[in-house]
Amino acid sequence: MANEEPMSGADVYRSTIPTVHAIGVGDLTDALTKGIADFKAMPTHLVHFCWIYPLVVLVGARTYAGDDVLHLAFPLLAGYTLIGPIVATGMYELSRRREMGLDISRWHAFEVVRSPSIRSIAILSILLMVIYFLWLIVAAGLYDLYFGGEEPESIAGFVSEIFTTSAGWGLIIVGCTVGFIFAAVVFTMSVMSFPLLLDRDVGLMTAVGTSIRAVIKNPVTMFIWGLIIAVTLGIASIPFFVGIAIVMPVLGHATWHLYRKTVEA
Numbered sequence: 001m002a003n004e005e006p007m008s009g010a011d012v013y014r015s016t017i018p019t020v021h022a023i024g025v026g027d028l029t030d031a032l033t034k035g036i037a038d039f040k041a042m043p044t045h046l047v048h049f050c051w052i053y054p055l056v057v058l059v060g061a062r063t064y065a066g067d068d069v070l071h072l073a074f075p076l077l078a079g080y081t082l083i084g085p086i087v088a089t090g091m092y093e094l095s096r097r098r099e100m101g102l103d104i105s106r107w108h109a110f111e112v113v114r115s116p117s118i119r120s121i122a123i124l125s126i127l128l129m130v131i132y133f134l135w136l137i138v139a140a141g142l143y144d145l146y147f148g149g150e151e152p153e154s155i156a157g158f159v160s161e162i163f164t165t166s167a168g169w170g171l172i173i174v175g176c177t178v179g180f181i182f183a184a185v186v187f188t189m190s191v192m193s194f195p196l197l198l199d200r201d202v203g204l205m206t207a208v209g210t211s212i213r214a215v216i217k218n219p220v221t222m223f224i225w226g227l228i229i230a231v232t233l234g235i236a237s238i239p240f241f242v243g244i245a246i247v248m249p250v251l252g253h254a255t256w257h258l259y260r261k262t263v264e265a
Contacts, residue, residue, distance in 0.1 A: 017206065018196065019264035020214045023221050027261045028228070035095075035254025039246070042094050042104045042253075071152055075139035075175075081233055082132045082182060084248065085190040086125045091252025092195050092259075117197040120204035124193060128186060135182045139175060146171040187226050188215045195259035214262050225258065 090109030097111075098104045115121060146167040152158035162168035192211035196202060215222045229251055236243030 016202070018200075018202075018210045020210060020217050021262055021264060023218050023258070023261050025221060025224060027258065028221065028225055031254045031258040031261065032228075032250075034257040035250045035252070038091075038095050038098060038253035038256075039250045041098060042106060043249075071143045071147075071158065072136065072140060075136055075179075078179065079132055079135045079139070079182070081230070082135060082186045083125075083128050084229075084233075085186070085194050086128055087248065088252035088255060089121065089194050089198060091249050092198050092256045095253045095256035096198065112198060115198055116201040117207075120202075120207065121194065121197050123204055124190065124197070124208070128190065131182065131186055135179070138178060138182075142171060142175050142178065146174075183226070183230070187222075187229075188212055191215065191222065191225070191255065192259055192263060195256055196263060199259070210263060218262070
């Protein structure tokens with residue numbers, strides 16, 4: 001038409017930025033309900049045992065052998081949640097396939113490697129791995145700061161030092177605070193970015209920016225969601241991390257449905 005005007009560069013840019021909606025606690029409940037339903041329809045606990053237990057066995061074996069990893073056992077295992085979004089990507093793919101009425105065999109979780117956004121997914125995954133190893137370096141530094149690099153002689157002695165000395169409580173308080181900062185950064189960057197990259201062929205910066213905007217727009221709801229993730233994973237870790245093989249996929253599926261509620265299709 002004669003009166004149509006071409007879109008400016010700014011208009012084109014705005015048209016590619018996903019719209020973020022406000023969500024509430026009710027949306028979290030609904031997302032969890034759908035996540036549980038997805039897991040029942042597509043149980044993937046055996047897949048998760050494949051990546052959880054090698055790490056648990058490695059830490060346990062080296063600690064039993066007297067290697068100097070005892071003081072890093074908790075940071076290693078707790079910090080593993082920093083790279084949880086990478087593992088959850090397979091759950092997003094299964095939820096997406098079920099949503100579309102496609103085949104939902106558990107091995108389709110690996111179909112993510114065929115995504116048009118696989119390069120961005122890989123870069124973001126590497127970034128989370130870097131943050132994970134940075135967390136381990138910081139955790140080791142904090143231990144050296146409070147205990148002077150002294151290696152624990154036994155598990156019982158280590159636990160006693162942590163919970164019965166001022167240095168131990170200082171390490172707990174500062175370590176948990178620093179860990180919370182690491183977790184908050186990763187959560188803000190990744191909670192919506194991985195599902196968005198899997199769902200659409202968008203750039204990495206667009207995906208991360210959308211995730212950040214989603215958290216800023218829904219600070220209370222996203223804080224509750226992050227708390228749910230932390231608490232359920234913590235409970236699932238007792239004993240011997242058995243429950244994580246169930247909780248992790250449920251949370252992954254639920255996050256996909258939360259993404260659907262938060263980012264406009």
